[in-house]
Amino acid sequence: MEFEVSTSKRVDVVDITEQIERRVFSDADTCTVFVPHTTAGVVVNENESRLLADLETALSSLVPESGGYQHDEVDDNADAHLRSLLLGSSVTIPVTNGSLALGTWQSVLFVDCDGPRTRRIIIR
Template sequence: MEFEVSTSERVAVVDITEQVERRVFSDAEICTVFVPHTTAGVVVNENESRLRSDLETALSALVPEDDGYRHDEIDDNADAHLRSMLLGSSVTIPVSDGDLALGTWQSILFVDCDGPRTRRVIVR
């Protein structure tokens, strides 16, 4: 199963927990969320606006835009590729009685590092 996520900013963090929950089978034991893109990632963390902003700031500090990357000669988005490598392309969450076994403050967050775009998210 899959769904799409649209972003309106170059770097955007979107809570996709509800979309994933709707696609979990009641007899599942685990759920894997995979982002099939090289400039986007997915993480599990708190969905709080200041923390989402902090994530964007941290990614920019760790991997600055326009820092003389060789890949920029081709696509001008090397920073997005490098940021997504730090985030990872998938997360696996246990399922208990048909529900994602996330902690109290945990959410599944899609992170676009090269938007605005429409991206696919695969749930298994």
Template sequence: MSFQVETGERVDVRDVTAEVAAAVPADVERGVCTVFVPHTTAGVVVNENESRLRADLTRALDSIVPRGDGYEHDAIDDNADAHLRAMLLGESVSIPVADGSLDLGTWQSVLFVESDGPRTRSVEVVTTRS
């Protein structure tokens, strides 16, 4: 199953937990849900969905991989920082499933991280039974 995420900023962090949870079949007693972002300038992480932490993430990405820092790839399309940020974040996460639900910790959420927006992005969700 897949769903779309609309981003409004160049760097944008969106909570997609509800959309991912809706894609998990209710009859899966035990399994693993894989969330995959098929884009080279966006990523997905599991962490707390708190506004200051989302701002801190954006700030940290800006600090670690600043835009326009003389990257070779910028000669092609001026978004090397977005590619590098996505590589650091990762393109997928795996989440345990128990009784048809994501088995996340109390403060954990699935966060989609855009690094080259605004855009419309796809997120793929696959649940396997164990």
């Protein structure tokens, strides 16, 4: 099962928790969320605006956009690839009674590092 997410800026974080919840089977034990893109990732964390800004700042600090990367000679987005390596391409979440068993402040966040784009999210 899959759905699409659109982003509006180069580094963009989108809360996809509700979209996943709508697609979780009631008899599932776990839900794996996979991002089939090499310049995007998915994480579980708090959807709080200042924290999301901090995430963007941290990614920019850890992997500057202009870092003299060799891959930039190919398509000028090496920073996006490197940032997505830090984030990971999937998360697996327990399911209880047909709902994601997330903690009080946890959300499933899609992080696009090379937007704006429309991306696919696959869930199983």
